[in-house]
Amino acid sequence: MTLIAAVSADGFISTGTGVPWHLPRDKEHFRRATRSQWLLIGRRTYEEMTGWFEEHHPLVLTRSPVYVPPAGEVVASVAEAMQVAAAGGASELFVCGGGEAYAAAMPCADRLILTHVDSMLGSGVPFPPVNPAEWQETAREDFPADATHAHALRFSTYERLRSPAQAPDGTL
């Protein structure tokens, strides 16, 4: 399971509604990483992104037993999302936010694809804490601010550190 997010320097993904920056390079990065993939999306973020899904397999995280999304299917938990995606033939599930969905999925995540945005939001929807002792950065790409990007960006990939005998759920 991979969490993919853009995070401010002070740890927020949004000031409340919508994405708080216009960064075409990050949009393209997100589109490339998630193209044709199985996605897990919190119901609020899903509603912001309605109409965006084309060849994806969106799974909408909700506690509502009656919610019917216009595209994709509903799941009531992260565990159910993993089962549905595996049954559908997915080799990977991308968690695309928002804050509640990231927090629910973080314990099961194997990989983080984070865009570090050089911007301070001050408050808003937080990305869950990332314990540096549990993650190793395996790729990094830096981009300065430019005419179309008000903020510098860093694309970083982190893999969860595990001992060789450790199972993905943390048991030995």
Ligand SMILES: NC(=O)c1ccc[n+]([C@@H]2O[C@H](COP(=O)([O-])OP(=O)(O)OC[C@H]3O[C@@H](n4cnc5c(N)ncnc54)[C@H](OP(=O)(O)O)[C@@H]3O)[C@@H](O)[C@H]2O)c1
């Ligand atoms: N910067 C980024 O990379 C990025 C990425 C994505 C989103 N965002 C932003 O994040 C914000 C939204 O985040 P959010 O935290 O408010 O909402 P969210 O995570 O998108 O959705 C929250 C909803 O998901 C469902 N849910 C959450 N946890 C659940 C669980 N454990 N089991 C079952 N259902 C669960 C509930 O739906 P019901 O109420 O239907 O039960 C809840 O209301 C938006 O501003 C969006 O633009 C930013």
